[in-house]
Amino acid sequence: xxxxxxxxxxxxxxxxxxxxxxxxxxxxxxxxxxxxxxxxxxxxxxxxxxxxxxxxxxxxxxxxxxxxxxxxxxxxxxxxxxxxxxxxxxxxxxxxxxxxxxxxxxxxxxxxxxxxxxxxxxxxxxxxxxxxxxxxxxxxxxxxxxxxxxxxxxxxxxxxxxxxxxxxxxxxxxxxxxxxxxxxxxxxxxxxxxxxxxxxxxxxxxxxxxxxxxxxxxxxxxxxxxxxxxxxxxxxxxx
Numbered sequence: 001x002x003x004x005x006x007x008x009x010x011x012x013x014x015x016x017x018x019x020x021x022x023x024x025x026x027x028x029x030x031x032x033x034x035x036x037x038x039x040x041x042x043x044x045x046x047x048x049x050x051x052x053x054x055x056x057x058x059x060x061x062x063x064x065x066x067x068x069x070x071x072x073x074x075x076x077x078x079x080x081x082x083x084x085x086x087x088x089x090x091x092x093x094x095x096x097x098x099x100x101x102x103x104x105x106x107x108x109x110x111x112x113x114x115x116x117x118x119x120x121x122x123x124x125x126x127x128x129x130x131x132x133x134x135x136x137x138x139x140x141x142x143x144x145x146x147x148x149x150x151x152x153x154x155x156x157x158x159x160x161x162x163x164x165x166x167x168x169x170x171x172x173x174x175x176x177x178x179x180x181x182x183x184x185x186x187x188x189x190x191x192x193x194x195x196x197x198x199x200x201x202x203x204x205x206x207x208x209x210x211x212x213x214x215x216x217x218x219x220x221x222x223x224x225x226x227x228x229x230x231x232x233x234x235x236x237x238x239x
Contacts, residue, residue, distance in 0.1 A: 009107030020117025046118040076147035
């Protein structure tokens with residue numbers, strides 16, 4: 001139970017990361033090198049999709065992920081939101097002379113929720129006893145895991161220091177200024193505050209890091225690796 005506010009509220013931004021697939025990927029089985037800093041529990045089996053679905057996912061994703069390749073073999077998407085886990089205790093109704101109440105933040109954890117999902121083309125699904133297929137899958141997954149690493153780092157390390165400096169965070173959370181009922185309903189009970197931090201902080205950093213991972217020279221290396229494996233597959237088709 002949160003205590004009655006006296007002075008500035010005590011609160012903390014915390015990451016809460018989930019994945020679009022619950023199955024862990026046995027990386028070593030497929031020869032996938034996990035990037036340094038990414039735990040094995042964050043390496044999940046991708047969702048395998050057909051080309052039409054991949055194109056649809058790519059169009060709805062932020063940034064230019066995959067556009068440097070002739071075919072988009074893999075894609076990492078993230079859904080981001082800011083959540084008050086116990087709003088009934090974290091926000092106190094304050095009655096003033098106004099006809100409608102105001103609200104005041106009381107503290108407690110505030111979560112940066114990120115749901116990360118990796119997609120890979122169904123045609124790149126590794127098959128038993130297909131060494132070349134596993135090599136191709138490893139190349140694709142190793143690139144996507146770099147995106148996973150970035151997404152986790154953004155919400156785990158980068159977001160909180162930036163958010164604490166945000167004007168609305170300082171005003172309504174750190175200093176617990178009163179929020180009128182209309183703003184409370186749309187911003188803190190609704191999605192306004194979440195959208196504010198998502199669009200103002202998370203999206204630009206998400207896109208910045210994505211553009212680095214997916215820079216033209218990086219895609220050039222990736223495309224050449226994929227082409228080399230494809231040539232071997234064509235010359236030595238699996239039985």
